[in-house]
Amino acid sequence: MDLFIPALLTIITAATPLLFAALGEMVTEKSGVLNLGVEGMMVMGAIVGFVAEYYSGSATMAIVASILAGAAMAAIFALLVLEFHASQVPTGLALTIFGIGLSALVGQSMIGIAYEGLPKISIPVLSSIPVIGPLLFQQDFLVYLSIVMVAAIHYFLNKTRAGLILRAVGDSHDAAHAMGYSVVKIRFMAILFGGAMAGLSGAYLSLAYSPMWIEQMTAGRGWIALALVVFACWRTLRVLLGAYLFGGISILQLHAQALGIGIPSQVMSMLPYLATIFVLVIISRDVSKIKLNAPASLGRAFHPSR
Amino acid sequence: MWPRLVKRQIPSRLMVYLSPVFALLLSLLAGVVLFIIMRVSPLAALHAFFIEPLSSIYGLAELGVKATPLILIGVALSLGFKAGVWNIGAEGQLTIGGLCGGMVALYFYDQEGFYIIPLMLLAGVLGGIVWAAIVAFLRVRFNANEILTSLMLSYVAGLLLNVLMHGPLRDPDGFNFPESRQFSDSALLPTLFDGTRLHIGFLIALLVVALGWIILSKTLMGYQIKVAGSAPAAAEHAGFSTSKIVWTTLLLGGGIAGLAGTIEVAGPIGQLLPNISPGYGFTAIIVAYVGRLHPLGALFAGLLLALTYLGGETAQIQLNLPVAVTGVFQGLLLFFLLASDVLIHYRIRFGKPELAVEKS
Structure with a gap:
């Protein structure tokens, strides 16, 4: 029991950044755009949030700054892909390379500065439930927000007209265009949303998960988030499941040492990456399943012909 | 009037080769802005970045190594x-x-x-x-x-x-x-x-x-x-x-x-x-x-x-510039390249579209 509770707590903290980023990317992909720059947007969210916290002393300001940083990065991507007709794959890669470089530049004076972490919010009544109460209902704001976002995005995509239009644009941009929807505008919004969510994910990393700045602290989480979207077959609730599953895998390294398992920490650190490959293989080998679930226009450039 | 993009009938071979040149020039321009923000003399920085390494045999050899x-x-x-x-x-x-x-x-x-x-x-x-x-x-x-x-x-x-x-x-x-x-x-x-x-x-x-x-x-x-x-x-x-x-x-x-x-x-x-x-x-x-x-x-x-x-x-x-500038510059170069590449398939036109054909 005394190992179980901290384990569950760390699963939540490890899963939350993945959840934000994967949810955002899923919405972007639902609109038919593959943004491989998640890692770059996330790392910019992390450093900008941290810098904003440092200078303003306000956690709210920090989170807002992270959202804006992620969205600003996404705006560069959107501009290149939608207005300059650049291919999505190299543009996403460029975003990641640029984000890693720029965050290192911005963050050079932030190395070694510590932050006490986002304040925890207890939910009245629920947090007084024995054992699981303090566990589940005494988290920081972002953890709650990530769960709220799952519900909100699930509702938006499946129950609202706007969500339907977004999916239509992703499944057939030509048909959506013919019906009079502005493909470019809708995709722009979806890309910005994905960037904002990646920014939030970065904020969680530098303000809550390990409240400090380390260069490239995202450590591939942006890429894992991309894989999670495939794993989830572009379904919101499965993204939640996948994020917590990966949260569980990535905390094994923390707890293996506590259990006295004599495996080098680097080998345990490989686990999330190996697990990502494993689930990709499991999901992707069924080609028809991917074809059925992936947005049909995903990754394809849109040129209005009339 | 805002410039518009008009699709070329045939992709421009010339632009395939000119685009990296545009991208490099734009990156240098962005570099100047970056150095001014960082309160470094842009001339000194560009000199250190692009001239100094090439002005000695040792520098040229190091260029080959990298x-x-x-x-x-x-x-x-x-x-x-x-x-x-x-x-x-x-x-x-x-x-x-x-x-x-x-x-x-x-x-x-x-x-x-x-x-x-x-x-x-x-x-x-x-x-x-x-x-x-x-x-x-x-x-x-x-x-x-x-x-x-x-x-x-x-x-x-x-x-x-x-x-x-x-x-x-x-x-x-x-x-x-x-x-x-x-x-x-x-x-x-x-x-x-x-x-x-x-x-x-x-x-x-x-x-x-x-x-x-x-x-x-x-x-x-x-x-x-x-x-x-x-x-x-x-x-x-x-x-x-x-x-x-x-x-x-x-x-x-x-x-x-x-x-x-x-x-x-x-x-x-x-x-x-x-x-x-x-x-x-x-x-x-x-x-x-x-x-x-x-x-x-x-x-x-x-x-x-x-x-x-x-x-x-x-x-x-x-x-005393941070090494991270290199990464930023590399990222900018790729961004500007991808943006310039639009000229391979499109040409820029100003004013209203003249012919309906042109838009396709």
């Missing part, structure tokens, strides 16, 4: 990207290649012999091939996206090198630092000019450029690569095997990246370290694009991107 892995991997990625095979895990293949080549060097650490370097290079190539073969197998057999698998394997490769450097490959007399023994002289690449670090790896890179060019323009595989990338439907109709193209480009990429890794440890580094590359495998992606996915282009682009590394170091020493 360009070697970039050119090698850039050529390999060009072929893959041309075919639409997105191997972005060259960094991992380089790491494994360097590890394998380095292990051969350490095995022969107390011996001399002409056979050591060829064995190292062979081990490096094989190591890179094995690492890339995992990606190719998962893609061909299980349809797993090679972008994600190759990238994940890069992280795994980095950790693998790290764990070995903290364990069995650590120098027994090295006070527990995670560094291997120094390689023996027989395991170090000969230098081309006395007093510089430019080694024969640079000649190997030039050879690979030539080989890449021949593969692309003279072989059936090269033709299949070009068709698969530019007209996938035509390639399928012609009966070109996608699996074969995936396997070929990935193994080629892995082998060359592995070779680059061994050249790094046997050239400028001279031992195994937990980190043997400042991101050459990722920067080579930019090299491939700036080089227009052509081996000869990769040669020039490799030299240009090597200059950003070298200039970054000079600017750090002279002006």
Whole structure:
């Protein structure tokens, strides 16, 4: 029991950044755009949030700054892909390379500065439930927000007209265009949303998960988030499941040492990456399943012909 | 009136070659803005970045040293990207290649012999091939996206090198630092000019450029690569095997990246370290694009991107600028290139559309 509770707590903290980023990317992909720059947007969210916290002393300001940083990065991507007709794959890669470089530049004076972490919010009544109460209902704001976002995005995509239009644009941009929807505008919004969510994910990393700045602290989480979207077959609730599953895998390294398992920490650190490959293989080998679930226009450039 | 983009009937060949020039000029302009924000004299910074390294023999030799892995991997990625095979895990293949080549060097650490370097290079190539073969197998057999698998394997490769450097490959007399023994002289690449670090790896890179060019323009595989990338439907109709193209480009990429890794440890580094590359495998992606996915282009682009590394170091020493500027500059270069590439397929027009035909 005394190992179980901290384990569950760390699963939540490890899963939350993945959840934000994967949810955002899923919405972007639902609109038919593959943004491989998640890692770059996330790392910019992390450093900008941290810098904003440092200078303003306000956690709210920090989170807002992270959202804006992620969205600003996404705006560069959107501009290149939608207005300059650049291919999505190299543009996403460029975003990641640029984000890693720029965050290192911005963050050079932030190395070694510590932050006490986002304040925890207890939910009245629920947090007084024995054992699981303090566990589940005494988290920081972002953890709650990530769960709220799952519900909100699930509702938006499946129950609202706007969500339907977004999916239509992703499944057939030509048909959506013919019906009079502005493909470019809708995709722009979806890309910005994905960037904002990646920014939030970065904020969680530098303000809550390990409240400090380390260069490239995202450590591939942006890429894992991309894989999670495939794993989830572009379904919101499965993204939640996948994020917590990966949260569980990535905390094994923390707890293996506590259990006295004599495996080098680097080998345990490989686990999330190996697990990502494993689930990709499991999901992707069924080609028809991917074809059925992936947005049909995903990754394809849109040129209005009339 | 806002400028509009009008699609060209035929893609502009001229713009294919002009676009990298535009991108470079725009990046320099953005660099000036960046330096002004950082309160550094733009002239001094640009001088340190782009002039200073080229104004001595030693600097030119260092440019060759840094360009070697970039050119090698850039050529390999060009072929893959041309075919639409997105191997972005060259960094991992380089790491494994360097590890394998380095292990051969350490095995022969107390011996001399002409056979050591060829064995190292062979081990490096094989190591890179094995690492890339995992990606190719998962893609061909299980349809797993090679972008994600190759990238994940890069992280795994980095950790693998790290764990070995903290364990069995650590120098027994090295006070527990995670560094291997120094390689023996027989395991170090000969230098081309006395007093510089430019080694024969640079000649190997030039050879690979030539080989890449021949593969692309003279072989059936090269033709299949070009068709698969530019007209996938035509390639399928012609009966070109996608699996074969995936396997070929990935193994080629892995082998060359592995070779680059061994050249790094046997050239400028001279031992195994937990980190043997400042991101050459990722920067080579930019090299491939700036080089227009052509081996000869990769040669020039490799030299240009090597200059950003070298200039970054000079600017750090002279002006105390953070090395991270290099990464920002590289990212900007690729952004501006992708933006400039719009001119290949579109022309800019001002005013209202004159003819309906023009819009299509």
